[in-house]
């Protein structure tokens with residue numbers, strides 16, 4: 001990854017209206033601004049238990065439709081949910097949720113999300129004078145708007161924040177993924193026609209380069225639901241999403257058919273899964289959120305998670321595989337794991353345990369580390385299947401870390417100075 005690029009992107013400080021871009025600021029003033037901005041963003045994000053970024057290789061595959069319906073499905077499952085639409089070229093969430101005329105309120109300098117049926121919603125579309133206007137932002141302004149937006153929306157405490165990212169693998173989704181630290185992962189939306197294209201594979205590679213776990217792939221517009229009899233016909237070859245996901249070593253979350261009722265619901269501003277909850281298509285959405293609900297239940301299950309809850313909330317526990325006392329490159333064959341409780345704010349290690357892992361078998365280590373309360377693993381290298389298993393267990397994976405003492409690695413991670421190289425055992 002190009003580090004300079006990321007620095008450039010987080011440096012812009014545009015006003016939210018997009019009118020006053022101060023990207024030309026330089027020097028210490030700018031870096032102080034950047035630091036304070038990132039801190040404000042981190043503070044807001046800390047109140048949100050699970051952050052899920054919805055990505056797609058290109059526009060028009062139903063990414064926003066999926067994001068909106070996942071958010072509503074999670075809210076219907078009794079979770080506190082926010083939906084953030086940062087798709088700055090086509091903010092379609094307001095229309096989909098019947099919030100075209102919603103007005104944004106500002107309180108104490110923070111933007112308050114609009115609430116609908118228990119769901120908190122914020123869209124870049126709310127800030128546009130004319131919702132039908134094509135949005136033409138200049139490069140630095142785009143990044144500034146995305147950043148300001150992430151930073152200034154006051155979500156309060158949430159169980160889930162679903163982020164509808166701009167499509168593709170360019171600078172805009174890159175900004176979103178870099179700014180939202182500690183996201184649980186990405187959900188990648190594709191269609192049967194696009195499975196064969198490089199776009200969706202690029203999205204998976206993009207996540208891997210950013211150490212963002214891929215929670216899974218969704219094949220949208222997979223088969224056609226007859227509006228008369230409800231029968232699903234495969235008008236295009238379907239199922240490619242699942243084989244592609246298997247081939248790339250990422251979970252397949254499920255398929256959603258082309259259902260004319262989905263299009264109609266979107267046009268009418270009615271959340272589909274809410275208004276058509278008994279349909280097979282709505283059930284397909286329900287099945288897709290099951291692993292996302294599991295993320296939460298696993299962490300909430302005190303019997304499974306030994307030590308990562310205190311009265312202040314969830315604390316970070318970092319796992320590092322060791323051989324001869326130093327981080328070892330092949331995590332599946334390590335002698336021991338260092339498990340370190342850390343204070344994220346003070347950037348300090350508050351406790352350390354050395355544990356011998358159970359015998360190496362697929363799936364055992366992620367589950368075992370989850371039971372030990374780990375929520376981050378820092379390793380030299382790791383295969384993509386193992387990365388997905390860790391993601392399913394709510395453990396963030398960092399790969400390409402150097403073979404240093406575990407304390408040094410953990411502190412560098414907390415400081416943001418950990419230098420990661422290639423994933424040295426991507427098999």
Ligand code: ADP
Nearest residue numbers: 059060061062063064065257258259262263266
């Ligand atoms: P993206 O965010 O990828 O650009 P959208 O979510 O805006 O795509 O969807 C594009 C269009 O496709 C919208 O009109 C939406 O109603 C329609 N659409 C998306 N998914 C489905 C589906 N499963 N069945 C029917 N129409 C769909």
